[in-house]
Amino acid sequence: MAHESWHEARLIPTSGINGADEQERRATSALLAVMTAVKEYGRSLTHRFGAPAGSVNTFIEVPFQLGEQTVIPDGLIEVKRGSRSWTALVEVKTGQNELAATQLENYLDVAREHGFDALITISNEIPPIAGQHPTKVDRRKTKKVALHHLSWTQVLAEAVLQKEFRGVADPDQAWILGELIRYLEHPRSGAMEFDDMGATWVAVREAVRAGTLRPSDKGVEAVANRFDALLRYASLNLGRQLGTEVTPVLSRKELAEPALRTQSLVTTLASSGTLSGGIRIPSTVGDVCVTADLRASTVTCWVEVDAPREGRPTTRVNWLVRQLKNAPEELRVETRLMHQRGAGPAELLRTVRESPASIAGDGTREIKSFQVALTRPMGTKRGRGRGSFIDSVLEAVDTFYADVVQQIKAWSAAPPRLRTEAEAAEIATEQPEVTPALVSTAISSQDDERAAGD
Template sequence: MIERPDFIVSEDEARLFPILAETSKEKRVASIFLAVMTQIPVLAEEVLSSVGVRVGKRTRVRAFTEVVLKDKVEDGCRPDGLLIIDTGRTQWSALIEAKIGRNELTSEQVSKYAELAKANGIDAVITISNEFVARADHSPVSISKMLLRKVDLFHWSWSWLATVCEILEYQEAVTDTEQGYLLGQLNHFLAHPATGVERFTQMTASWKDVTQAVSNDEALRKTAPEVEAVAASWVAEERDLCLHMSSHIGQEVAAKVERKLSDDPASRLKAMAEALATRHSLSSVIRVPN
């Protein structure tokens, strides 16, 4: 039996059927996903590889909710979950902060969780929301680089997690009958609108005005907030399109991006805003397997 890490005061195992108040929708969805992931090694391997964590045959994946940590940074600062990956030789841990529906992450809240992780020797903070990023090591929010010296910050969109599950089911990657049943039920759950898992459905409010300005051949400033907002919407739509296509063909579809820009989302957004301002156009190249 693996002992409880010394930074945990109390916790509850992530439940497949969590008993939570109706107002705890985010914790409910997070608990269900984390509970299923601990029981399907192929799913854990696929999801955790995005944050650089290897899951081997002897690796134990544990997930908790209602976690109280030894060293507090602020009263009421309690994460939605905690992941602990134990290989027997090494241990990696991450706090989970989940948002659902139209709720968005804030730099202030994520910074607090990074401080909490740092104070307790936890390796990373993983945020989950309906906000899109190109890669898990990109984040929808910016926090102090000082905090990121000791703690890694990752992000998963619910849509990406749902797509991973859909691809695994499409490829029949889960051969165990019980695990396959759990995966199918999770796919059904994540696909239901009532869970609050959303695809990208609408461009920014600035889209209409900017496209009208382009039609009228008006000048655009690359640093204008509306131009930057349109560029950001384009990136989100691009990511959502790739995820949709991945679900349909059962393989990963991704946008082709210059390496220097793929490693720096802020620079890519800046380059796209500049392209929109100078050329009055935005474009994407998408790689589809075979």
């Protein structure tokens, strides 16, 4: 019998999903059930919100009375450890559905009345900055109840990290977690990927090309926020492949005041037509910086690499070139010199391979670092697919990391080496005779009394 056309039975099937309500209900039930069954996964999702490391119990569609109306959150999570209990309501959206402020405020009121700790929302919305919620609610309602958000991309990435890299102790539980991953990766699950730069993307892009964009124009802030959200998605996507936590690079001020980051992006976009950000990957030589130039229609990824602290200039250049033996020849390498103002000598990698001296400088100043950059054509479409801006950025980041960043190891000085007896003897024979120094007979205050008397 031919098995090729047979569909394997799945613990969480995607067949039979009719409409958004069924999609939402099935995703909620599947996620909460697996959080209970796979304790490592349940712990990885709840500990970030302040839950204790205890047993996880989950429920769906729990009704509550709020005044004269009945409200039914999609789920409830309860974590117990000894006498301590942590409880959170859960609201879930799938597909293109967005969270509603009124609904969330009602759930916050319910949580406050019952003494619950938090309200967790899950949707395909990715806020531009981690910790920021995509829906604006009355801040007074979050004084006693914490409001947290997870994107489906983050839920999926956490599941992959736990199963493939951190590990699950029980093989059956690992299989269950794998079934959740299969379900969330299916297009019909409603756990969609980042797939849209927003309704104002085309208008803003065209205004940048025409040179007419102003910081106050409608939709500029929305595009800036979507770009930051794209960097977060790229970080989650890369981290899922690497098995580590990859995060966007933000200053302390930007983390404390997200509006500062947005305003910086808006100003730069209006003045130079570029959107820029950084991605931090643990144990790499530096942060991966991403710049999208809407005027030139290019995406550039670059990294700053500290140069060796010893050796001739060409030796330092060759140190970098040896590590880039499999990198694309159109890679641009720029030398940063000590006390340098402006750009340093730069050439494509194909030229540097043939002539390391082309970027070594004139030898009067020491090489401080190298900037290695890869430029790719930028897509223009707002959605996903061929010719899209999102795909061009994601592809540039993945390619740059695979071909460049992961190939470079930071320089470290070689440890001092002990001389062999033969080397020590050879050095001794080569040393010239040293005339004994004259002996001082003058008495010093440092001499003892008997020496002074003698």
